[in-house]
Amino acid sequence: MALLPVRLLALLSLVSLAFPGPAVAETARLSVDDAVRIAVERNLGLQAETFNPAIAATDIRRARSIYDPTLSAFFDHRGGNMQIGPASPVVDRTRFFDANASLDQLLPTGATASAAFTNLWSKDNLGLSTSRFAEPELTLSLSQPLLKGIGKRVTERGITTADDAMELSLAAWNQKALDTASEARNRFLTLVKARESLATRKASLAVTRQVHEENEGRVKAGVLAAFQLQDSELGVLLREKDLLDAELAERDAADQLRLTLHLPPGTVLELSDTSWTDVPDPSEEEAFGIALRRRPDLSNARTSLRTAEFNEEISRNLALPSLALEGSAGVAGIAPEYGNAFDDMRSGKNPNWAVGLRFSVPLGNLAARADVAAARLKASQARVGVAVLEESAGLEIRTALRALETRRKQDEVARKGVSVAETRLASFLKRGKLGLSTTKDVLDAEANLTQARENLSGARADFQSALTSLWKSTGELLDRHGVQFDGSAIASKTRKGTP
Structure with a gap:
């Protein structure tokens, strides 16, 4: 009989080897800066876009071969x-x-x-x-x-065109990086909002359960009508349903963020508390000046214009x-x-x-004259394209600034709403204990507080989304999160191991 425990332990050991326990999920602690950086580094579409600057770099090398002696x-x-x-x-x-x-x-x-x-x-x-x-x-x-x-400009026209193509490919890469950063930031903030909503729903359920437990005690003591117990029970059921919805929304938001950051599906996301940031509003002139320097689409349009004007100049020479x-x-x-x-x-x-x-x-000389006319029209078209983009950028910036101002005011209003709703609920809870308010009154006050807290979470998220839109419209979103890349490094990144 003394061998039985030994045999039992051996059997349990074999079972544990045959059926191992669940793997411990990885934990990723993230700030909003981390989320933006990881998304830019791991985004597959952005990695594919990286090949274009590398290809453009080889085109520059090819264009410079005109000076190779034969x-x-x-x-x-x-x-x-x-x-x-x-x-x-x-x-x-x-x-x-x-x-x-x-x-x-x-x-x-x-x-x-x-x-x-x-x-x-x-x-x-x-x-x-x-x-x-x-x-x-x-x-x-x-x-x-x-x-x-x-002249040198005519001789090196292929080199100039290849250089411009490199700038165009880098601008396209920067635009893709900007879109990726914007998506990552918004998904991060969506998860923050979902978790705040989840915490609000948990607190709401806790308060409603406490009211229901107190009602049960009063009904047993004969100091409260039994129908109010039904009100509190219904309130608990409704809050449980809201909590389930909030849990689902939180899981969906976390999964979306994991997908954006290319993290394993089971990764546990721990978010830091530094996500809700505020900055002084820039003037429209300041924001537009930043956009002229930083927006990839404007850079792309100006490069295309420069190329078109250069081609017009070269076509006039080639018509001689x-x-x-x-x-x-x-x-x-x-x-x-x-x-x-x-x-x-x-x-x-x-x-x-x-x-x-x-x-x-x-x-x-009809062919050369036609080339000159076509080049002149393309240059005019490029100039109009730059003007259209500048107007569009100005509209985006004005819209983002107005939204930022409005969202900031809404945040202030929502904060006051939470304070008032908390005071009101505390008052109804005290009056309920004294029999001066019904269970429905208490539950309505608690629902108002929950809604006020949801409004505050929504206002915070809307304010941060407005910041995202502003920084994206000025082209400085990556800089705001400390993400910087060197153009030559991007161009050579996918050429490692090539001669």
């Missing part, structure tokens, strides 16, 4: 046998060998500079003075546009006739042997040079 080489060995005349027994056997190389470099002015080396070697079997010779030649040349294609100044200078050598031919070339006694103008223009 090296070309050509090697050729050829020959032939040809009878000198129809009746001649002599056959001319010729052999040629070319070894040529050139280096071309684009210059910021639009000019193309070239250095070319040609090396021709030839021999035949005729035994003449020219039957064997080597002819090396070094030539430097330059072709400089004088009308179409002149093509006129280029071309020049070259070189030195050649010729001798039967390579060494002598190079010595002859180095002596410089066989120089050559050329200078000239090359001109061309398509008659009518």
Whole structure:
């Protein structure tokens, strides 16, 4: 019999291994700043958006490749046998060998500079003075546009466009980050409101149960009519139903916040008490000035305008006739042997040079004129787009400022309402104990207090939502929560491990 406890313990151990207990849920303690930061760091859509600046960075590298020098080489060995005349027994056997190389470099002015080396070697079997010779030649040349294609801005138009595309992709990323931060902040505040409502409903149920218990004691003592016991019991049931609704709303709000922050479903969320913040209201001029500097959509529109105006300028240049100044200078050598031919070339006694103008223009030039007209229209369209966005931003800011002022006043009114409702309920509770008020009066006063507290929670949440709208409309929401990102870091984030 002494072995029974040992066997029982062993059996319990096996059962515990086969059926482990529930895992301990993770706990995340969050402030509103933490919620915004985590949402921006973990948002999958934002991570996908991060690829666009990285792609734009590669486009900039590609555009800058116009200044990569181009090296070309050509090697050729050829020959032939040809009878000198129809009746001649002599056959001319010729052999040629070319070894040529050139280096071309684009210059910021639009000019193309070239250095070319040609090396021709030839021999035949005729035994003449020219039957064997080597002819090396070094030539430097330059072709400089004088009308179409002149200047650094025209030459680097691809680089400028790629730089603007990078700014556009960063602005799109910032807009996505701003939307993500706004969503995270509002979901955090929704959970705060839901938990305040839950606490209010718990307090309401506790008061109603206390009233019901006191009524039960009075009915037993014969000092209270039995129908008032029914009133208090109904009040308890209604508060229990309200509590269940509040618990459901709290669970839903917590789940939404966990989803926004990409936290595991079972994570327990502990919220800090620093969520209800207030700041001095900026003037409309101050807020609009911040928006002009910080709003991603305005930055995007201004970049698009700059690109359109740049394209208009370039299209006017590309519509000009093509006129280029071309020049070259070189030195050649010729001798039967390579060494002598190079010595002859180095002596410089066989120089050559050329200078000239090359001109061309398509008659009518309709395509270029159409490009200029289209670029001009796109620039005008971009200017109107900037004006429209600025007007829209001004309206958003004015609306947010008005809402902020109204929500602040509503918060003050709601606070006074709670104070009055608390005093009123305390008075009815005292009068009820003295038999000077009915159970319905007490429950109505308690319902008024609950509603006042709900109004206060709603007013606080509405005020914070108004702050979210204001900071989003000015583009400073991320800064308000200490979230800052460097553009170059964003562009390179998804390129780790790439050359």
